Amino acid sequence: MLQAGIIPVTHFQQNCTVLFDTETMRGVVVDPGGDVEVILQTLKDNGITIEAIWLTHGHIDHAGGAKELKQHLEVDIIGPHIDDKPLLENLETQAEKYGLAMKVDNLLPDRWLADGETVSFGAHVFEVYHCPGHAPGHVIYFNRAQNFAHVGDVLFHGSIGRTDLYGGNHEQLLDSIRTKVLPLGDDVGFICGHGPGGRIGDERRSNPYLRGL
Structure with a gap:
């Protein structure tokens, strides 16, 4: 069975998420x-x-600890979309901008992802959707079998991702939500990058940023 656990990390309180199978205890x-x-x-x-x-x-x-974790676990880094290459090549600069004291290394993933691909662990298959707007190469992961999505910073409970950072575009983000997220279905539960998750249908009905979509 697919299970998810959240580890809030850094002073940003970002939802580092562990997706795993409860029988094999293997995951990502x-x-x-x-x-x-x-x-x-x-x-x-x-x-x-x-x-x-x-x-x-x-x-x-979201990516500041990825290279260090990769070195400890000896596993591949997968995603996001290649349009986020400038961000990942400048993680050290991002750390300096925010005055972070933690160890950060620039990185390139072992595999970029494109819209329509799939990724998996064990029997759990996730569809990949490229959803730019918050970041140019943002992707979300959708497990159709469990009606579950990890939407990163595209959609939040009662809000949406900010678009005032590098490569952000408000209209593009709304278009990603309208064409990629909402069509997944009202019954789909989601985990997001910060704060509590929810269900897509609840956000479609009550999220003020989604009015008219």
């Missing part, structure tokens, strides 16, 4: 933004073996 880490020692200890405490690191996008709070 999504968006290890930092506090790598906390992530590693959590994996150890719960007996979870990680097969890969998945990134939704290249902002420091």
